[in-house]
Amino acid sequence: MSALVEIDALTYAYPTDERPSLRDVSLTIREGEFVVLCGLSASGKSTLLRACSGLVPHFHGGTFGGRVTVAGLDTRDHGPGEIAAVAGTLFQDPETQTVLGTVRAELGFGLENRGWSAAAVARGVEEAALALGIGPLLDRSTSELSGGELQRVALGAALAGRPQLVLLDEPTSQLDPVAGDELVWLLRRLNEEWGTAIVLAEHRLERCLPAADRVVALVDGAVACDAAPREFLEWAVEHEPSLATPGARMFSLAGLRPLPAGVKEARAALRAHGVEPEPAPVADPAPPRKVKHPALAFERLWHERRGGRAVLRGIELALAPGERVALMGRNGAGKSTLLRHANGLMAPTRGRVRAAGRVALLLQHPGDLLVADRVADELPEEALRAACLVHLADRHPRDLSGGERQRLALAIVTAGDEPPAAVCLDEPTRGMDRAHKAELAEQLRALGDGGSAVLVATHDPEFAVAFAERVVLMGEGEVIADGDPHDVLAGGWYFATETARIAGALTPQEGAERLRDRLKAVSAP
Amino acid sequence: MTYRRRASPLHAARASVACLWCAALAVAALAAEHPAVLAGVLLAALGSAAAAGVGRDVLRFSAFVGLTLALLIAVGNALVSREGLTVIARLGEIPPFGQVDITLEALGYGAILGLRALAVIACCALYFSAVDPDEVLRLFRRFGFRSALTATLATRMVGVLAADGRRLADGQRCRPGPPASRLALVRAVTAGALDRATDVAAALEVRGYGTARRPPHARRPWSRHDVAFLASAIAILALTVAAAAGGLAEVDASGALELTPGAGPWLLAAALLAAALLPFADRRGIVR
Numbered sequence: 001m002s003a004l005v006e007i008d009a010l011t012y013a014y015p016t017d018e019r020p021s022l023r024d025v026s027l028t029i030r031e032g033e034f035v036v037l038c039g040l041s042a043s044g045k046s047t048l049l050r051a052c053s054g055l056v057p058h059f060h061g062g063t064f065g066g067r068v069t070v071a072g073l074d075t076r077d078h079g080p081g082e083i084a085a086v087a088g089t090l091f092q093d094p095e096t097q098t099v100l101g102t103v104r105a106e107l108g109f110g111l112e113n114r115g116w117s118a119a120a121v122a123r124g125v126e127e128a129a130l131a132l133g134i135g136p137l138l139d140r141s142t143s144e145l146s147g148g149e150l151q152r153v154a155l156g157a158a159l160a161g162r163p164q165l166v167l168l169d170e171p172t173s174q175l176d177p178v179a180g181d182e183l184v185w186l187l188r189r190l191n192e193e194w195g196t197a198i199v200l201a202e203h204r205l206e207r208c209l210p211a212a213d214r215v216v217a218l219v220d221g222a223v224a225c226d227a228a229p230r231e232f233l234e235w236a237v238e239h240e241p242s243l244a245t246p247g248a249r250m251f252s253l254a255g256l257r258p259l260p261a262g263v264k265e266a267r268a269a270l271r272a273h274g275v276e277p278e279p280a281p282v283a284d285p286a287p288p289r290k291v292k293h294p295a296l297a298f299e300r301l302w303h304e305r306r307g308g309r310a311v312l313r314g315i316e317l318a319l320a321p322g323e324r325v326a327l328m329g330r331n332g333a334g335k336s337t338l339l340r341h342a343n344g345l346m347a348p349t350r351g352r353v354r355a356a357g358r359v360a361l362l363l364q365h366p367g368d369l370l371v372a373d374r375v376a377d378e379l380p381e382e383a384l385r386a387a388c389l390v391h392l393a394d395r396h397p398r399d400l401s402g403g404e405r406q407r408l409a410l411a412i413v414t415a416g417d418e419p420p421a422a423v424c425l426d427e428p429t430r431g432m433d434r435a436h437k438a439e440l441a442e443q444l445r446a447l448g449d450g451g452s453a454v455l456v457a458t459h460d461p462e463f464a465v466a467f468a469e470r471v472v473l474m475g476e477g478e479v480i481a482d483g484d485p486h487d488v489l490a491g492g493w494y495f496a497t498e499t500a501r502i503a504g505a506l507t508p509q510e511g512a513e514r515l516r517d518r519l520k521a522v523s524a525p
Numbered sequence: 526m527t528y529r530r531r532a533s534p535l536h537a538a539r540a541s542v543a544c545l546w547c548a549a550l551a552v553a554a555l556a557a558e559h560p561a562v563l564a565g566v567l568l569a570a571l572g573s574a575a576a577a578g579v580g581r582d583v584l585r586f587s588a589f590v591g592l593t594l595a596l597l598i599a600v601g602n603a604l605v606s607r608e609g610l611t612v613i614a615r616l617g618e619i620p621p622f623g624q625v626d627i628t629l630e631a632l633g634y635g636a637i638l639g640l641r642a643l644a645v646i647a648c649c650a651l652y653f654s655a656v657d658p659d660e661v662l663r664l665f666r667r668f669g670f671r672s673a674l675t676a677t678l679a680t681r682m683v684g685v686l687a688a689d690g691r692r693l694a695d696g697q698r699c700r701p702g703p704p705a706s707r708l709a710l711v712r713a714v715t716a717g718a719l720d721r722a723t724d725v726a727a728a729l730e731v732r733g734y735g736t737a738r739r740p741p742h743a744r745r746p747w748s749r750h751d752v753a754f755l756a757s758a759i760a761i762l763a764l765t766v767a768a769a770a771g772g773l774a775e776v777d778a779s780g781a782l783e784l785t786p787g788a789g790p791w792l793l794a795a796a797l798l799a800a801a802l803l804p805f806a807d808r809r810g811i812v813r
Contacts, residue, residue, distance in 0.1 A: 079735050
């Protein structure tokens with residue numbers, strides 16, 4: 001396989017930063033390779049992708065050293081427009097990537113820009129639509145599509161014309177586990193059937209490692225590891241444990257080798273050790289919990305759209321003071337709508353919400369709460385100190401990292417003399433690395449210890465396990481499961497942690513313990 | 526108001542023809558003064574909107590924007606016009622208008638001008654709801670690529686920024702304590718808009734906009750709806766020209782308000798209505 005992308009000693013700093021975002025990066029990506037790019041937040045993943053697409057330096061400016069060649073085109077001499085002919089790019093937010101009104105026009109836009117004939121454009125559009133299964137959407141308006149559909153359309157637009165290379169920046173961060181898995185497997189199919197090289201930046205590695213040929217880990221803008229998935233996991237367990245997948249951490253804690261890159265590999269490895277994988281049994285749904293003095297209660301709550309569907313259907317849910325609850329379910333299940341009812345942003349059409357006090361709500365975009373020019377103007381010094389943000393007092397809120405912004409927004413909504421009766425968060429971990437998730441889980445536990453009930457809508461089962469003592473699963477506006485994380489998340493397929501799918505245990509620690517016991521039982525005479 | 530593909534003969538017609546047809550209706554409204562003819566054009570626009578499945582959108586927009594404008598024009602004309610013989614109110618000296626006498630003729634002519642504005646706005650609303658903007662962009666890209674795209678993106682950004690504005694408002698409602706100042710909110714919205722624009726610009730760059738060439742001419746076979754709406758547009762324009770040449774739809778407001786007498790304007794209105802609505806009768810092949 002010949003080299004498709006050659007990066008030679010690339011060092012780059014954005015115009016507003018003195019510190020380089022990429023440091024002496026040298027990398028070769030060959031035709032038909034599936035490469036996963038990983039690293040903590042702000043490690044340089046997005047910048048590296050932007051360098052491969054020519055946006056760095058042509059669009060962003062800044063200080064650029066070294067050389068990047070994509071399909072023989074040197075990015076110093078060829079801008080993103082020319083590189084677009086060989087490399088399709090997909091960013092995180094599908095909303096800002098759709099520029100035209102209909103899906104058909106959107107898919108054809110890039111091809112028309114390249115001067116393709118009308119017949120070739122029509123064919124390219126049809127092929128991309130068929131490949132991604134979006135044929136029925138072709139004449140739909142882009143403004144009517146869901147997040148998952150929009151992301152598929154944006155991917156279709158990047159793939160129309162069959163580029164040799166596709167660059168993707170956390171494309172699953174806004175998708176539920178089902179849509180996220182579908183997208184990754186779609187990429188795998190394109191990689192296998194069309195030979196398209198894929199470079200995918202992602203935080204949820206357990207989702208994409210099984211599809212990858214190679215993993216490149218960035219630490220502080222430099223390549224720290226460039227290896228096959230198993231070797232990468234060995235490196236991660238040793239040097240950067242927050243990058244290791246839960247399955248690999250479980251194997252490592254149990255002393256098992258080789259570390260598995262996915263559930264299938266893990267099961268095969270267990271069988272090789274004489275241990276038959278044992279999926280957790282599916283628990284019977286528990287009856288609704290009775291809470292005597294709830295901090296927050298939804299009583300037969302309905303939300304019916306005028307002329308549309310019922311988004312919430314008779315929700316009956318009560319949270320005790322200090323209880324930490326994860327709210328899960330696929331996109332459109334009604335999670336966000338339920339949270340919006342909790343603090344009165346939306347009014348129920350039937351039923352009611354009862355709260356023992358103020359309900360704090362942190363919506364999906366923490367930046368929407370921040371309007372001041374200085375962090376110090378958002379909150380008094382005491383509150384900043386309590387949130388460990390006092391050292392950032394003079395910074396502009398927009399200049400904070402994602403994690404810092406989240407912490408500031410959470411401190412704003414929970415500020416006050418009395419702690420809120422309940423704190424609700426809507427998808428707080430989108431685009432967050434594992435280290436920041438652990439930090440947030442700690443904060444949520446502290447809020448619960450302070451007496452506030454905590455209700456968090458999330459797609460991330462590992463995060464749910466990290467903070468929640470109860471998991472509520474929603475589907476089509478109804479509560480379809482409500483219970484202990486072990487009952488709800490261990491026996492599921494999509495809504496289950498990786499370790500649960502391998503060994504029926506929710507966490508790597510629990511799984512490792514279980515595996516050690518079973519290995520002992522197997523080796524005992 | 527946004528375009529949404531629907532199963533209707535007008536949506537099924539090619540953008541160039543649908544554009545011409547909407548323009549023909551608007552020209553008919555601009556060329557006529559007789560209230561019967563203007564009412565005919567207004568009915569044609571609203572009837573077509575209903576037949577195209579966008580009746581509610583067009584009616585709502587026309588009622589909100591068109592009626593407001595019509596009222597302003599009617600009142601404004603009554604205040605500034607010095608024409609007319611039948612004084613119905615003497616308001617005295619009102620700066621900056623000077624001596625203001627409201628005449629029945631000025632009020633009547635103002636109402637006619639308002640009705641014309643309402644008809645034109647209904648035609649525009651029909652255009653925005655039923656003509657595919659992407660196809661229109663493709664038409665104009667052949668002549669002024671970048672300006673056409675900029676115009677389309679500006680329209681698209683309106684929706685994106687409106688959604689951002691709603692999110693920001695929700696975010697502010699989640700803040701305990703006194704609400705943020707309006708100035709701070711405006712600054713936040715502006716900064717957000719700039720971020721959004723940068724994201725869209727980056728998306729455009731990686732889709733080859735920077736090196737875009739003039740798009741190729743697409744040859745599409747003419748559908749029955751293309752032909753029907755083209756014939757309808759030609760008929761509307763021909764009737765308009767004939768009416769203008771024959772002085773069929775005129776109003777004289779210099780003295781007493783005088784309308785063209787006889788059945789001519791009424792026949793013209795009926796003919797315009799029929800010419801506009803006929804293409805909607807054939808509903809074969811309207812689903813794409």
